[in-house]
Structure formats: C-alpha cells, structure tokens
Amino acid sequence: MTNTLHRYGKAETFVDDYIVFSLPAKSKMAGQTGDALAAQKRFMTIASQYHPVSLGDALHGGALRPTKSNSIFGHWGKRNKPNLRKVLAGMSKAGTMAAVFDKRENAEAFVKRIKEEELGISVNISSSIENAKNACKVAGIPRHSIAYSLGFEHVGDNTPGKQAIMLSTMCGHGMVSINLAQKMMSFVRENRRSPREAAEAMSRFCSCGIFNTTRAKRILEDVRIGVK
Amino acid sequence: MRINPKKCVACGNCTYVCPMGAIYIDPLLQRATINRDECVECYACYNGLSKEVLPPATVRFVRRTLANFRVRFEPEPDVCPTTAFEPDKLEWPRVVRRAFSDPRVPHESTGVSGRGTEEVKTNDVTDRVGIGEVGFTIELGRPGIGARFRDFQEMSRALAAVGVSFEKNNPITTLMTNVETGDIREDILNEKVMSAIIEIKVPVERCEEIIRIVWDVEKRIPTQVVMGVGVRCDEDGEEKIVLPILEKLGYDPQRAKTNIGLGRKVIRDLTNAAPVEAFKELENA
Ligand code: SF4
Ligand code: SF4
Numbered sequence: 453m454t455n456t457l458h459r460y461g462k463a464e465t466f467v468d469d470y471i472v473f474s475l476p477a478k479s480k481m482a483g484q485t486g487d488a489l490a491a492q493k494r495f496m497t498i499a500s501q502y503h504p505v506s507l508g509d510a511l512h513g514g515a516l517r518p519t520k521s522n523s524i525f526g527h528w529g530k531r532n533k534p535n536l537r538k539v540l541a542g543m544s545k546a547g548t549m550a551a552v553f554d555k556r557e558n559a560e561a562f563v564k565r566i567k568e569e570e571l572g573i574s575v576n577i578s579s580s581i582e583n584a585k586n587a588c589k590v591a592g593i594p595r596h597s598i599a600y601s602l603g604f605e606h607v608g609d610n611t612p613g614k615q616a617i618m619l620s621t622m623c624g625h626g627m628v629s630i631n632l633a634q635k636m637m638s639f640v641r642e643n644r645r646s647p648r649e650a651a652e653a654m655s656r657f658c659s660c661g662i663f664n665t666t667r668a669k670r671i672l673e674d675v676r677i678g679v680k
Numbered sequence: 681m682r683i684n685p686k687k688c689v690a691c692g693n694c695t696y697v698c699p700m701g702a703i704y705i706d707p708l709l710q711r712a713t714i715n716r717d718e719c720v721e722c723y724a725c726y727n728g729l730s731k732e733v734l735p736p737a738t739v740r741f742v743r744r745t746l747a748n749f750r751v752r753f754e755p756e757p758d759v760c761p762t763t764a765f766e767p768d769k770l771e772w773p774r775v776v777r778r779a780f781s782d783p784r785v786p787h788e789s790t791g792v793s794g795r796g797t798e799e800v801k802t803n804d805v806t807d808r809v810g811i812g813e814v815g816f817t818i819e820l821g822r823p824g825i826g827a828r829f830r831d832f833q834e835m836s837r838a839l840a841a842v843g844v845s846f847e848k849n850n851p852i853t854t855l856m857t858n859v860e861t862g863d864i865r866e867d868i869l870n871e872k873v874m875s876a877i878i879e880i881k882v883p884v885e886r887c888e889e890i891i892r893i894v895w896d897v898e899k900r901i902p903t904q905v906v907m908g909v910g911v912r913c914d915e916d917g918e919e920k921i922v923l924p925i926l927e928k929l930g931y932d933p934q935r936a937k938t939n940i941g942l943g944r945k946v947i948r949d950l951t952n953a954a955p956v957e958a959f960k961e962l963e964n965a
Contacts, residue, residue, distance in 0.1 A: 455783070456937060458822060458906050463934040477802035477943065479849070484805050486947025494950060500958045510783070518758070519730040527732050527761060540958055567942060574802040574943030584938035585917075594917025596941030597800035597809060599817075600926065600933040602891075603906030621823050625783040626874045627724045629699040630824045635757060645757075653758040657697070657728035659783050 455510070455624035455660050456550070456578035457601045460617045463580035469667045470559035470587070471578040472499070472566075473550035488546035491571040496543065498569065499551035500536055502562040506661050507539040510548040514661015515539055516652055531652065539661060554666035556583070564591040614680070615671050622668065623658035632657070637675045647672035681719055681726060685711045687764035689739040691755055694725050694765075699824050699874065712764070720826055720874045721770060722781035730756070731763040773868045776829075779851065780873035792851050797879060800910035804943035814887045814922055815910035818894055820903050821875030827903040829855070830869040835878055835897045835905075836862030842893065844886075847879035884911075887925050908937070 456471045474495045476488035496507055508514040515534035521527070543549065553559035559577075566575060577584040581598075588595050619633035620626075636650035645653070651668035674680075683694075683703075688711045695703045695712065702718035703725065705711070732755070739761065743753045755761040770778055778785050779792040799817055800809050809815040818835060821827035832852055839846075840862030846853040857863045882890055891907070898905045911922045926933060 457908050457935070458819070459935060460823065461934070466935065475798065475801055476947070477798060477805035479798075479806065482802065482806045482945075484802075484943075484945055484947065486949065488947055490950045491947050494953070494956060497956050497958050501956075503959070518728055520763075521730075521732050524732075524734055527734055527755065527759075531756065537958065563940065567940075570948055571942065572944035572947040574798075574804055575940050576801050577938045577940060578935075579938075580934055581936045581938070584936065584940075588917060588938070588940055591940070593940055593942075594915065595913045595919070595938050596917075597803040597910060597912050597939040598919050599800050599815075599908045599910040599937040599939075600923070600931075601906065601935040601937075602909060602926065602931055602933060603822075603904070617823055626699045626722065626781075626822065626824055627728055627783070629697055629701075629724065631696040631698070631701060632757070635696045639757065653756070656730065656758050657724055659727060 456662055457599060458603065458621060458624060460621040463582060465618065466580040466583060468554040468670065469579055469664050470553040470583060471550050471662055472553065472559060472562060472575065473548055473578065474573045474575050475548045476546045476573060486572060488573060489543065491573045492546055492549045493543055494569065495566060495571060495573065496540055496549050496551065498565060499562055500540060502553065502558040503555070504536070504551045505554045505664055505666050506534065506552040507536050508550040508552065508661020509539055509543050510660040511545055512539070512542040513659055514655070514663070516655045518656045548660065550660065550662050552662055552664050554664065560587045560590040563587045567591045567593055615675050618671055619654060619668055622663045625659065627657040627659055628654045628663065637672065640672045640676050647676070681714055681721060681723065682766050682768055683712045683714060684764045684766050685709065687736050687762040688712045689736050689743065689762055691753060691761060693755060693757055694729060694760060696757070697725055697729060699724055700826055718872065720781040720872050721774065721778035722874050723767070723778070723784070726765040726767055727784065728758070729760040729765070730758055732759055732761045733763055734761045736762050773871050776855070776868050776871050777873055780876045792855065797847055797849060799908060800939050801937065802943055803910070803912065803939050804941045805945060809881060809910050809912055811912050812884050813881055813912070814884050815881045816879065816890060817908035817910070818878045818880070819875055819906050819908070820901070821873060822904060822906050825903045826872050826874055827876065828870055828872045829864050831901040831903055832876065832878060833862065833864040833869060834901050835894070836864065838893050838897045839878070839880060839890070842889065844880050844882060844890070847881070850877070850879045852876055852878050884921055887922060888929060891929055
C-alpha cells in the first residue's frame with residue numbers, strides 16, 4: 453500500500469492539497485546512518501510553524517483520532533478537535549511522518565526551510581505535478597525522482613460519485629470508505645452536519661493523519677449546492 | 681472481525697464505515713453482521729470508529745419506543761455506541777487479509793514477510809531506480825474494491841511470462857511459490873485484501889510493453905489497477921524520458937510523488953543544533 457500517491461482528482465483539485473513527508477531509508481543496503489527519529493522530530497516541529505492542516509505519524513496517527521469514552525455521558529459529549537501537539541509528542545519511532553498543507557505559500561515556505569536545515573532525511577511532496585515543481589523552484593532544488601500516479605487521472609467531469617471517490621481516496625489505505633463519504637455528502641446536503649463536522653468524522657478513520665480536511669470541506673461545500 | 685450480538689444495537693453506523701461494504705444489518709437477527717468472505721480484516725471498523733459505552737438493552741428499548749414516534753436514534757456517524765467490535769484471532773490463510781489491509785498491523789505478526797521497497801521515496805539515498813530505469817508499482821484493489829490473490833496471480837503470471845523479475849523484498853513476491861512463473865501459493869488464492877502492490881523494475885525501453893500487459897490483464901480481473909511509475913529526474917530536475925511515453929499511451933498524469941533530493945547517507949547530527957519551537961497555537965489549527 454502506498455498512502456499518498458493515488459488521490460483521485462484533476463490537478464486543479466489539489467490547489468489546497470500538499471503532503472510533504474519524510475522517511476528514513478530503512479534497508480541495510482541503503483547504508484543510511486544517524487538518528488532518523490531526531491531528524492524527523494525536527495522536520496515535524498518545523499512543519500508545525502507553517503500552519504499545517506494536519507501532521508501525521510503513520511505509526512500513531514494524525515491530528516484527529518478516534519476517541520474512546522468510558523462513561524455513558526460520552527455519548528452526549530463534545531467531539532475532539534484536531535490536536536497537532538499530540539502528534540509531535542507521540543513520535544517514538546522513525547517512519548513516515550507527514551505534514552499536510554492547504555496553502556501554497558505555507559507548503560512552499562516549509563519546503564524551502566527544510567532544504568536549509570540539511571537534515572539528510574528523504575523528503576517527498578505528494579500533490580499535483582505542478583505544485584511540487586513550483587515548490588522545488590521556490591526552494592531552488594532540482595527534483596530528484598518522481599513517481600507518476602496512473603489510473604485515476606482520467607476523471608470524467610460528470611462521473612457520478614466522483615466527489616465520494618475524491619474524499620475516500622484521501623486515505624490511500626482505503627480506511628475512509630466510499631459509503632461513508634456518500635453518507636457524509638448526504639448529511640451536508642440535508643444540513644444534518646456542517647462540512648467541517650463531516651470532514652472531521654472522515655478524518656478520524658485515516659490512521660496516518662494525511663486526510664486533508666480543508667480539501668474535504670471544499671468538496672463538501674460543492675456537494676451541498678450541486679457543483680460537480 | 682466479529683460483532684458481539686449482545687452489544688450491537690443495530691444503529692447501522694458501521695455499515696457505511698466498512699470500506700468493503702461487508703457489514704449489513706441482518707433483518708432476522710436485528711444485529712450488524714459481517715459477510716466474512718468479503719471482509720478483508722482491515723480493522724477500519726474496530727480502529728476507526730470511536731467507542732462509546734451506552735447500555736445495549738436500554739438503547740434497544742429507547743430505539744423501539746422512539747421509532748413509534750418516527751424519531752430516529754442517531755449516534756455520531758463515526759461512533760459505535762456500544763463498542764461491539766471484537767477482533768478474531770486470525771489463522772493462516774485468513775491472516776494474510778489483515779497483513780495487506782490493516783495499515784497499522786505489525787507485519788511480523790502475520791507470517792507475511794517483506795514490506796515492499798520504498799520505491800523512489802528514498803531514491804536519493806538508495807539509488808534504487810537509476811537513469812534509464814523505471815520502477816513500477818502495480819496496485820490492485822483501489823478504490824474500495826478489493827482484490828483476491830488469484831487476481832494478483834493473473835498479473836504476476838503475465839509479467840513473469842515476459843521475463844520480468846519481481847522485487848525480492850515485496851510481500852507479494854514472498855508469497856510466490858515460483859518467481860519464474862509468477863505462481864502464488866495455492867492456499868491463499870481466494871483470500872481477499874483491500875489492495876496490494878506488485879513491484880518490478882525494468883529498463884525504460886520496456887515501459888510501454890509493461891503498461892500494455894497491465895491493461896490487458898486488467899480486462900480479465902474483477903478489480904481495478906492503478907500504477908505508480910517511478911523515474912529518476914535529470915540534473916536539472918526534469919523528466920523528459922518517461923512522461924512522453926505515458927502521454928503517447930494516452931495518459932495525462934496529474935499527480936505524483938516527488939522526491940526532492942534532500943536524503944543523504946548520513947543524517948545530520950542534531951546534538952548541538954539550535955532548538956526549534958513548535959508553533960504556539962497548535963490545537964484547533
Ligand atoms: S456501529 Fe456498533 S451498534 Fe451500531 S450497528 Fe455497528 S456494531 Fe451495531
Ligand atoms: S475488518 Fe474491515 S472489511 Fe472487515 S468488517 Fe471491519 S471494516 Fe469491514
């Protein structure tokens with residue numbers, strides 16, 4: 453499973469969707485040495501200064517996680533809010549650590565800063581090809597390698613259910629089901645939930661913390677008024 | 681996965697949450713029930729639903745009463761109000777479902793070895809895909825369809841037939857009985873997973889041939905295929921070799937994972953580095 457690559461949608465639907473993630477080269481053959489966790493903690497702490505939508509530690513989760521209540525009154529309690537501090541505090545093992553941005557200037561400024569840090573850890577941008585290219589340009593770095601996503605790029609503009617697939621594929625592990633996305637779309641249309649509540653409900657299923665609630669809210673606003 | 685019928689109050693929330701659509705409310709039992717053949721043991725229900733502890737008997741009584749007034753019991757959509765999900769102890773071969781479907785499962789616990797490569801994500805350190813090469817990740821099962829190992833075998837056999845070799849450390853490769861033919865263990869062929877990836881690397885000249893094989897196999901299998909096509913950029917950060925091939929084949933790539941080349945063999949020693957502060961207002965960001 454590869455969790456960030458195959459998000460469904462045309463390039464323009466990633467206008468508010470940048471995932472910048474770091475990971476160590478784990479295989480022995482790679483011969484990478486040094487304290488990857490320390491570098492990744494620094495990566496994530498710096499990311500927190502650039503107003504990310506979410507930070508995600510693939511091992512422990514993202515800013516919004518499922519909750520567990522031990523009292524029946526939990527049923528009527530308030531839902532949890534995104535908590536980035538918890539992600540920063542919970543990092544215990546090097547792995548895939550991601551920061552999700554919804555503004556181009558924040559993503560680009562972060563990439564530029566992380567280049568200056570020279571952490572030595574691999575960094576990737578998952579977004580539209582153009583978004584990543586522009587971020588590299590601003591930072592003054594040539595792209596090293598690229599993995600094209602093929603299979604979802606022929607998105608018919610009027611495909612029924614297109615928006616449900618766009619929402620669902622924001623968790624590349626498939627944890628946000630298409631049926632749940634459709635239910636949340638209906639809830640927003642019926643005004644039973646706000647786009648924010650609906651986006652946050654879906655986000656709790658994404659165990660790597662890379663679900664972009666800003667993009668989800670925008671898609672749900674479109675759904676509400678029938679924009680395809 | 682199983683649902684404890686003593687706890688379930690048939691609110692229906694989980695029927696939407698299951699990525700495989702494998703949960704339904706059994707009309708006779710009046711409880712949520714899992715179609716075990718379709719369930720891929722992804723644990724989205726168990727891990728993803730928030731857990732509450734409403735008393736089941738009371739909730740059932742209240743639900744029945746409210747229903748008379750056409751009022752609906754409606755817990756938050758991402759909650760199981762009675763914590764009714766209980767994971768099974770999975771035996772071989774069923775355990776392979778979880779190994780490929782639950783992103784949090786500790787791989788070692790499943791008896792399936794290999795994690796796959798880091799593709800081009802760490803190419804700046806590993807040099808796994810060099811100039812003139814293409815690394816393919818051929819993934820079956822997205823989005824929300826699932827795939828059985830017999831579908832993977834269809835693909836791996838077709839690729840093996842043209843002499844392609846599979847990545848050694850990839851979990852599907854480790855489940856092959858013969859990497860020369862692409863045969864996969866017989867006892868798991870019917871097992872269904874959320875999605876999984878076959879990984880290969882070929883010289884750039886074979887890129888079109890491989891894509892055509894994938895297209896051909898996709899027509900024969902009851903799931904969908906997505907591909908990641910990993911390549912090394914040139915010194916200026918441009919990629920002018922593989923993209924034209926993809927475009928010639930009718931693709932119009934929109935999205936990619938871009939390795940920006942900051943990885944090094946030695947990670948920076950941060951012992952004496954100036955500390956960085958997290959942004960103050962981190963909650964409710
Ligand atoms: S969410 Fe829980 S209580 Fe509701 S139907 Fe599913 S198992 Fe039953
Ligand atoms: S483990 Fe996954 S596939 Fe199985 S019932 Fe739960 S959500 Fe559905």
